[in-house]
Amino acid sequence: MEFFHKQTNFDFLRIKWWCIGISWVLILAGLVSVWHKGGYRYGIDFSGGTQLILQFQTKTDVNGIRKTLEELGHGETVIQKFEDEAANQFLIRIQQRKEGEDVTQIVLDGLAEKLAPGSPSKFDLNRKGKKDLSESFHAAGLQAEAAAKAPDANRFYDELAEKVVGARTQKGVFAGVDEAATASGVGPETGQWLKSNTIAGPFVVLSAENVGPQVGKDLQKQATLAVVLSLLGMLAYIAFRFDLKFGVGAVIATIHDILITLAFFSFFNKEITLVVIAAFLTLVGYSVNDTVVVYDRIRENLKGGRGKKIEDVINSSINQTLSRTILTSGATMLAVLALFFFGGDVIHDFAFTLVVGIIVGTYSSIYVAAPVVVIWNEVVAKKKAAAAGGSAMTSR
Amino acid sequence: MKNFTWKWALILGVIAFSVVSYWYNGKQALVRAGKDPDQMTLGEIARNGLKLGLDLKGGIHLVLRVKTDDALRAVTDEEVDRVKRVLKDANVSVREIKRSNDTQFTVFVVLDSDKDRVGKAAEGSADFEADQQGPGWTFKMKAVTIQRLRDETVKQAIQTIRNRIDEFGVSEPVIQPAGGERILVQLPGIDDPARAKRLIKTTAQLYLKIVEAGPAPSKDGLLAAYPGGIPDNLEVVEGEREGGSEDTAAPGSVWWIVRKQAVITGRDLKNAKRSADESQRPTVAFNLNLQGAAKFGQATGENINKRLAIILDGKVKSAPVIESQIHDSGRISGNFTIEKAEDLALVLRSGALPAGIEYLEERTVGPSLGADSIKKGITSSFLGIFFVYVFMLIYYKGAGTNAAIALTLNAIILIGVMANFGATMTLPGIAGFILTIGMAVDSNVLIFERIREELRGGKTVRSAIDAGFSKAFATIIDTHITILISAAFLFQFGTGPVKGFAVTLTIGLIASVFTAVFVSRFLFDWWHRNEERIEHLSI
Numbered sequence: 001m002e003f004f005h006k007q008t009n010f011d012f013l014r015i016k017w018w019c020i021g022i023s024w025v026l027i028l029a030g031l032v033s034v035w036h037k038g039g040y041r042y043g044i045d046f047s048g049g050t051q052l053i054l055q056f057q058t059k060t061d062v063n064g065i066r067k068t069l070e071e072l073g074h075g076e077t078v079i080q081k082f083e084d085e086a087a088n089q090f091l092i093r094i095q096q097r098k099e100g101e102d103v104t105q106i107v108l109d110g111l112a113e114k115l116a117p118g119s120p121s122k123f124d125l126n127r128k129g130k131k132d133l134s135e136s137f138h139a140a141g142l143q144a145e146a147a148a149k150a151p152d153a154n155r156f157y158d159e160l161a162e163k164v165v166g167a168r169t170q171k172g173v174f175a176g177v178d179e180a181a182t183a184s185g186v187g188p189e190t191g192q193w194l195k196s197n198t199i200a201g202p203f204v205v206l207s208a209e210n211v212g213p214q215v216g217k218d219l220q221k222q223a224t225l226a227v228v229l230s231l232l233g234m235l236a237y238i239a240f241r242f243d244l245k246f247g248v249g250a251v252i253a254t255i256h257d258i259l260i261t262l263a264f265f266s267f268f269n270k271e272i273t274l275v276v277i278a279a280f281l282t283l284v285g286y287s288v289n290d291t292v293v294v295y296d297r298i299r300e301n302l303k304g305g306r307g308k309k310i311e312d313v314i315n316s317s318i319n320q321t322l323s324r325t326i327l328t329s330g331a332t333m334l335a336v337l338a339l340f341f342f343g344g345d346v347i348h349d350f351a352f353t354l355v356v357g358i359i360v361g362t363y364s365s366i367y368v369a370a371p372v373v374v375i376w377n378e379v380v381a382k383k384k385a386a387a388a389g390g391s392a393m394t395s396r
Numbered sequence: 397m398k399n400f401t402w403k404w405a406l407i408l409g410v411i412a413f414s415v416v417s418y419w420y421n422g423k424q425a426l427v428r429a430g431k432d433p434d435q436m437t438l439g440e441i442a443r444n445g446l447k448l449g450l451d452l453k454g455g456i457h458l459v460l461r462v463k464t465d466d467a468l469r470a471v472t473d474e475e476v477d478r479v480k481r482v483l484k485d486a487n488v489s490v491r492e493i494k495r496s497n498d499t500q501f502t503v504f505v506v507l508d509s510d511k512d513r514v515g516k517a518a519e520g521s522a523d524f525e526a527d528q529q530g531p532g533w534t535f536k537m538k539a540v541t542i543q544r545l546r547d548e549t550v551k552q553a554i555q556t557i558r559n560r561i562d563e564f565g566v567s568e569p570v571i572q573p574a575g576g577e578r579i580l581v582q583l584p585g586i587d588d589p590a591r592a593k594r595l596i597k598t599t600a601q602l603y604l605k606i607v608e609a610g611p612a613p614s615k616d617g618l619l620a621a622y623p624g625g626i627p628d629n630l631e632v633v634e635g636e637r638e639g640g641s642e643d644t645a646a647p648g649s650v651w652w653i654v655r656k657q658a659v660i661t662g663r664d665l666k667n668a669k670r671s672a673d674e675s676q677r678p679t680v681a682f683n684l685n686l687q688g689a690a691k692f693g694q695a696t697g698e699n700i701n702k703r704l705a706i707i708l709d710g711k712v713k714s715a716p717v718i719e720s721q722i723h724d725s726g727r728i729s730g731n732f733t734i735e736k737a738e739d740l741a742l743v744l745r746s747g748a749l750p751a752g753i754e755y756l757e758e759r760t761v762g763p764s765l766g767a768d769s770i771k772k773g774i775t776s777s778f779l780g781i782f783f784v785y786v787f788m789l790i791y792y793k794g795a796g797t798n799a800a801i802a803l804t805l806n807a808i809i810l811i812g813v814m815a816n817f818g819a820t821m822t823l824p825g826i827a828g829f830i831l832t833i834g835m836a837v838d839s840n841v842l843i844f845e846r847i848r849e850e851l852r853g854g855k856t857v858r859s860a861i862d863a864g865f866s867k868a869f870a871t872i873i874d875t876h877i878t879i880l881i882s883a884a885f886l887f888q889f890g891t892g893p894v895k896g897f898a899v900t901l902t903i904g905l906i907a908s909v910f911t912a913v914f915v916s917r918f919l920f921d922w923w924h925r926n927e928e929r930i931e932h933l934s935i
Contacts, residue, residue: 129586131588207759210759215459230885324841336831347826
């Protein structure tokens with residue numbers, strides 16, 4: 001199969017000013033959106049705060065949780081559904097008030113108390129860890145004969161605890177103590193002990209993150225530094241391998257890609273987190289990658305002979321590499337789409353960045369990087385003409 | 397004909413290396429977790445071949461700050477005491493010693509003629525520099541000392557935390573300095589962050605001091621007995637009220653006056669473990685080392701019928717009456733749960749922290765989210781690779797098979813190298829893996845498109861293949877280097893999951909140069925090895 005049977009010959013650069021126009025419109029629209037929405041949405045990595053992902057025992061609705069948190073005095077909170085709707089999983093984000101507070105514990109205990117009064121002080125099977133369970137089993141002397149026969153009593157109780165915790169991991173959350181008591185591998189004696197001494201609290205903590213304001217600021221600085229240095233690194237490498245004007249073209253194309261992707265982040269209210277920054281850095285690499293392929297071909301074609309108009313050379317270079325560009329973007333896009341649709345919520349924003357970025361990156365290699373080289377050439381040629389006075393070679 | 401043997405050997409060797417690395421890594425991981433080598437199943441080894449990041453395995457990631465200022469303050473306190481003693485011995489009347497901050501204080505003497513004495517006292521100090529400023533002498537801690545103390549405090553904190561975590565029973569914990577006063581702690585597999593955090597944070601300063609007065613319900617009531625202020629050798633300490641239920645002290649505090657000089661401190665303990673008192677409530681039983689036992693024996697012998705305050709982290713936990721001379725063991729009771737008693741025994745065994753600790757960053761992933769992430773990661777990986785395979789096969793036919801084989805090899809090498817280096821696979825790492833596959837296709841596409849172009853231009857099959865590979869090579873190198881530059885910065889800047897991404901991306905890209913250039917080429921050559929002149933190339 002072949003999409004590009006013979007060499008294509010589109011005059012890409014003819015519409016370059018239109019495309020530059022579209023780019024500017026998108027970038028400006030992005031800036032307006034950011035201004036209108038009051039900035040980007042930052043994850044707690046950069047803004048500091050607490051983020052909890054909880055799986056509730058019973059059907060809960062967002063408003064109920066929000067009210068409870070407000071009653072506990074935590075101010076502005078963001079609550080959204082996470083992953084599996086049917087499984088009652090929610091993501092909760094709370095702003096950090098000051099350094100040093102263990103907000104996580106306070107919120108979790110507060111929430112537990114509201115939903116199931118008295119539960120924080122009881123042995124909650126949905127919140128206690130394997131070690132606690134193991135020690136309690138040990139202290140209660142459950143299954144004493146089996147434990148005595150085992151080579152290591154601690155290990156024996158650890159494994160017993162693992163049966164209960166494993167069941168919880170499978171189910172997600174225990175609806176009641178009975179589910180734990182009847183888990184496989186839990187004997188009747190232990191089951192009885194569980195029924196009399198433990199409860200199944202209102203939620204399981206799937207993940208908890210807390211970032212202090214200082215760390216948040218540090219990460220912001222580091223992220224910006226990483227991106228800026230990356231760009232400079234690219235510029236240096238390309239200027240070295242090709243020519244300064246190519247380097248500048250590549251960097252401008254990449255900045256263009258970053259700005260447009262950020263615009264889409266603002267349009268769709270996506271969140272900027274550490275992982276997203278990783279996606280942006282990948283984008284930088286990928287965009288330059290794409291641009292380099294076109295430049296490579298331009299360089300090769302330029303060697304072929306002088307006297308060709310640079311715009312024609314670039315046009316034919318783009319045409320020659322078109323098949324490869326579309327195909328590679330297509331292939332990478334297939335891989336990224338797999339991530340986007342099937343990778344889950346945690347990695348979703350990362351995939352989004354790449355989906356937008358690959359499209360924009362491919363576009364920019366043709367309509368930003370190449371035109372920059374052309375325009376640079378024109379400007380330089382005009383200057384030379386002006387300096388030399390009289391006739392000189394100008395590009396059309 | 398070309399010598400295919402060594403090329404086959406190389407490729408098979410690389411595959412074997414990868415598989416063996418993965419298998420060996422898996423085995424080692426299971427051994428470290430305490431499994432018996434003879435009882436390992438292949439399935440188990442397969443599941444443990446790669447080290448998993450916290451976001452896949454579940455666990456806790458903590459960044460904490462050691463409040464080294466506490467340590468500086470403690471040393472300055474000692475210096476103040478020393479200067480006081482020296483001046484007292486020299487019969488100098490001190491008017492006032494004013495503390496400016498954690499590392500600086502100023503001494504004011506009554507008589508001007510005594511000022512020189514202060515200077516002399518200063519000379520005896522290795523860590524402080526003294527300067528006469530106006531009416532007083534200002535003592536400042538040397539910059540060198542400040543740095544040394546900060547470093548030592550962090551080192552000591554790391555050691556203490558490591559002791560505690562060892563006892564807590566975490567396999568493969570990570571405890572390392574993270575710049576300045578920060579320490580990074582990672583505990584894989586731990587599912588109760590609250591307890592681990594408490595454990596690490598407890599300073600666990602233990603002092604046993606003789607009680608002179610108390611318990612009294614209010615501080616003022618107690619001090620009323622000392623109209624002139626309490627003497628120098630005594631101090632006031634707050635304590636928990638006796639009674640109360642398991643885990644919660646009775647409301648309100650009580651106050652005690654105790655002797656400043658401790659009978660024994662945490663350092664005198666030989667061992668501590670959880671036990672139970674007469675009413676079966678959890679307590680912590682401890683015994684003392686030789687010097688400790690001697691001090692304890694003497695103190696209890698001299699103070700029968702007085703109370704002994706057990707002070708933990710600045711609060712009196714309990715203050716039993718000394719009924720008879722005790723030599724080498726004792727018991728701490730209070731409102732303990734089994735878990736709290738267990739933890740207290742643990743921290744006493746591990747030693748006190750040299751300074752307070754503050755948590756700057758905390759990330760916990762529970763086991764179910766981790767398992768979920770793994771599942772999703774593997775599903776999307778397979779799907780991504782599958783899509784790409786199908787695409788390559790349809791679009792490039794025979795040559796597409798080459799590419800598919802090269803890609804598979806790429807994946808195998810990536811996993812093998814990661815296993816060999818003990819690199820960690822994280823969720824972004826899986827994303828990086830998928831991305832590498834997509835981009836490895838790029839190299840193949842560059843080559844194949846070039847070959848097609850050369851064929852269109854009229855070259856023979858063999859020379860088209862040659863030209864395709866050689867002309868595309870320079871571009872392949874360029875494109876890989878640009879992404880590697882990005883990955884390098886990512887590695888530098890990222891933590892945990894993001895670093896994992898940079899690692900898989902880098903290894904994957906380097907492997908893809910090998911597979912796209914060497915392996916693909918080899919497959920072409922080998923496939924057509926028996927043809928003098930290749931008639932038709934399936935591309």
